[in-house]
Amino acid sequence: MSGSNIRRTPLERIEYAIIVSTLLLLVVITVQPILNLLAVSLSDPKQVPGMGGLTVVPRGFSLDVWSLLIQNPNVLRGLGNSAFITIVGTLLSVIFTAMMAWGLSRPKLPGRRILFVMVLITIVFEPGMIPDFFVNKRLGLINTYWSLIFFKLVNAWYLIILIRFFEEVPEELLEAAELDGANAFQIFFKVVLPLAKPALATITLFYLVFRWNEFFRAMLYLNDQSMWPLQLVLRQFVVEGDKLAMVGVQNMNNYTGASQIDMRALKAGIILLTIAPVLLIYPLILKFFTKGTMSGALKG
């Protein structure tokens, strides 16, 4: 490949430049809107009203927006709710998905085919949000965090990913453990799970992102606004334009300089706050997802 570099014609060089600049334009379109919000949220509140959407440099500098945000009880509660639902939900999801996948990956498991079909049917046929709502109501889950934690507790697609992975666990390893007197539980938790670390990490990240981003089921199941995840607090304020979501309960003017806080800056801040945890694990996502998806192909 390096050889062909030398033989490049001028036309090919122009083509290459066009391709690379198109991709770099894509990068700008992806990243610039987020950087603009960051600049707006960090600017001096008095200067925000004149700021355009193209700038990525703050005008003046102030942390007013951020200090307002981290003092806002609705935002803090939203953060806490989201963290709880995300962490507890992900933990349960990962362990239940792994345990079920292990059973289903054993070719001789009695009833394997029936269970498999049972899972596949749920991918193909979803009766919809109203029956889901009624079942949650029947079970007394409405207005509890459990309604969200139980939603897609075991994701059929991630289950299939793990089954495929577990099917590749070498039989000899299991037989050796069995000869050592390990029972089925010990084999799973001490031999299989450690082997499955990359696959487990991948679905853990999948579940984390899914749970952190979920908002619609919270709209359905949580009437009590104090239980809302951050996504819904953000939605009410930014998408529905309801300022009360942010500042209604307290008097806005109680904050120093709050009367000068630009709503746009506050919106930018809360959007970024909602993205922040995703950005935090994004390097891990890149590491596991891209490797996972690419390595299979690279072998070929």
Add this chain to the structure above:
Amino acid sequence: MDTSAEQRAKDLGASGNVPKIARDQHAGLLAGKLVLGLRKWWPYYVMMAPGIIFFLVLHYYPIWEAKIAFEQLRIIPPNIWVGLKHFQTLLASPIFYQVLLNTLIISGMKLIFVFPVPIMVALMLNEVRGGSLRKFIQSAIYLPHFLSWVVIAGIFIAALSPSDGAVNQITGFFGMAPVSYMTDSGSIRWVLVFSEIWRSAGWDSLLYLAAIIAIDQQLYDAAEMDGANRWQKILHVTIPGITPTIATIFILNAGMFLSADLNQVINFQNDVVRSQIDIVDTYVYRIGLQTGEYSLATAAGLFKAVMGMILILMAHLVSKRLTGKGVW
């Protein structure tokens, strides 16, 4: 590896290709096998129990609950069975047709305008020579896939603002009057298209890129020997090489045609543009959980679910026939 392949071959034989007599004997031994099986397999069932219970309670119980689509709900049970009455009401309602039409238009626009973008991105990424340059581009364009639709709607509301949004600044530079895209009924469907591209073009290109990298390098070398240039190589080696992947993903998307992505649409809706982007799912949400017409809403949801199921199964069969690879 070899042993597991052998194992699988044996299992296939046991369930499929064994003569009938042998299978009958198999059935006779079933009771005895059950006892033996229970002794060996109960730990596996204990481990699978939470998952199985989850699927039964939160996927199969709702299927049973969907019977309210055929019932007249009463405050004091039992409900009255009314058969297909709610479905007739639905199909006689012009609003439902509008909603169905909106769904098809939005899905159709996405299939035409969103679907090809990640393929082009993958083709371009594959041309990038520098490993670190490519990695940099990838790290940036994959990000939006991991943001929620609430966040993306927030970003688009800011970027499309008529007073200080980036888009209107750019069009203003070319002398165009500002447009409030979020509240413009002529633009809102395009906003859905572009926000979908913004969110998924990068990440979805990964699937195609993986398929491209899997193409045998010798094919490229041979093409180069024959004096093929960049475009000829793309046209005659790369694109044929990823056609099965394209087909599979196309068919998979076609199977989702009646969904049109509730999570997206519900965040781009407002009173001004609702009629343009009211889809089946937002309709179900509105008449069901906001107005309380549970039976009618369930009927609409069930209609979508059954049509969706037919589409997915068709997609699966077509995909299997064309590429030998199903949806699952």
